[in-house]
Amino acid sequence: MPILRGKHIVLGVCGSIAAYKVAQLARNLTLAGAVVDVILTEAAERFVGAATFQALTGRPVLTDMWALPEDNVVGHVALGMHADLIVIAPATAHTLARLAAGLADDLLTTTVLASTAPILCAPAMNVQMYAAAATQANIATLRQRGIIVLEPEIGKMAEPMEGKGRLPEPPLLEGEIRALLGQQSGSLRGRRVVVTAGGTREAIDPIRYLGNRSSGQMGYALAEAARDAGAHVTLISTPVALPAPPV
Ligand SMILES: Cc1cc2nc3c(=O)[nH]c(=O)nc-3n(C[C@H](O)[C@H](O)[C@H](O)COP(=O)(O)O)c2cc1C
The missing domain is CATH 3.40.50.1950 (Flavin prenyltransferase-like)
Known part of the structure; x- marks a missing residue:
């Protein structure tokens, strides 16, 4: 609801x-x-x-x-x-x-x-x-x-x-x-929820990494849903949707 x-x-x-x-x-x-x-x-x-x-x-x-x-x-x-x-x-x-x-x-x-x-x-x-x-x-x-x-x-x-x-x-x-x-009324009130969001990056060497295409949207949406249900939410996020630098 x-x-x-x-x-x-x-x-x-x-x-x-x-x-x-x-x-x-x-x-x-x-x-x-x-x-x-x-x-x-x-x-x-x-x-x-x-x-x-x-x-x-x-x-x-x-x-x-x-x-x-x-x-x-x-x-x-x-x-x-x-x-x-x-x-x-x-x-x-x-x-x-x-x-x-x-x-x-x-x-x-x-x-x-x-x-x-x-x-x-x-x-x-x-x-x-x-x-x-x-x-x-x-x-x-x-x-x-x-x-x-x-x-x-x-x-x-x-x-x-x-x-x-x-x-x-x-x-x-x-x-x-x-x-x-x-x-006041959510099903998760009194609970603590930790959500991790965004694609992880594993270093191959100081320049290159192995990553994935996760946008972070699912994690952000889950964090919001848990907040709306009354949980105290900690959202841990990798950098997502960075604005393009002025070049
Ligand atoms: C242009 C203008 C902007 C104002 N902006 C603020 C404001 O951002 N914050 C504030 O506390 N008072 C601001 N004031 C003062 C309040 O409008 C004033 O203290 C008023 O009595 C508040 O009444 P209220 O708390 O009943 O709304 C502003 C006054 C003017 C003329």
């Missing part, structure tokens, strides 16, 4: 320039069979509109804690109660601080407080904002409470600056989501 099929994922999007990347994540999760309910913070709406997420997920996008739903279900608690997972990406410094303080001042923070679902945060922000003592203390607090806070990537930021603070790319975020869901 594919791990994402039928899973209820609340995707909280905050006011970061990286919000555009999460549209792709919402699409990929939906295509894989997940039911994705997007909550946009007020600041997030300045970066990506609700219509984008609504079209990509096929679900109404929620932004306003005070908007009463037609079925009279109390919106600010209902979403979190039915969620298999809450993903907050990009998680801003501001929302990490609100979560650490236990604030409930908008739909996203009330949903988090009212839920017992696992929570995954993917911070994205300016290098100094991420390194700030307050942000680091907030992240430590959240981790202590069992919230998974991913490490941002190192690289070029939107402003002319390089460093740690980039949102991981959508495929990596999806991998983390699959692993987390697998660890």
Whole structure:
């Protein structure tokens, strides 16, 4: 059973320039069979509109804690109660601080407080904002409470600056989501799996070797399947599909 099929994922999007990347994540999760309910913070709406997420997920996008739903279900608690997972990406410094303080001042923070679902945060922000003592203390607090806070990537930021603070790319975020869901309900949860992939090379002499045509695809697919089933996977790979050098 594919791990994402039928899973209820609340995707909280905050006011970061990286919000555009999460549209792709919402699409990929939906295509894989997940039911994705997007909550946009007020600041997030300045970066990506609700219509984008609504079209990509096929679900109404929620932004306003005070908007009463037609079925009279109390919106600010209902979403979190039915969620298999809450993903907050990009998680801003501001929302990490609100979560650490236990604030409930908008739909996203009330949903988090009212839920017992696992929570995954993917911070994205300016290098100094991420390194700030307050942000680091907030992240430590959240981790202590069992919230998974991913490490941002190192690289070029939107402003002319390089460093740690980039949102991981959508495929990596999806991998983390699959692993987390697998660890809750997968048939291999609690197991450790080692997969070796790619063609081996046996040296004949310092220049020549005996090899085979293995592409590594089978090993990579097995590693992903084991991860989705909840296993802790170690993938050992030979060099595969190297990009052609510029000659
Ligand atoms: C152009 C622009 C880009 C921003 N990018 C980020 C960001 O990547 N990360 C962050 O933590 N804050 C960023 N901010 C600041 C947040 O939008 C601001 O702190 C806001 O209050 C966050 O609200 P929220 O956490 O409720 O979404 C940015 C602000 C602007 C104007």
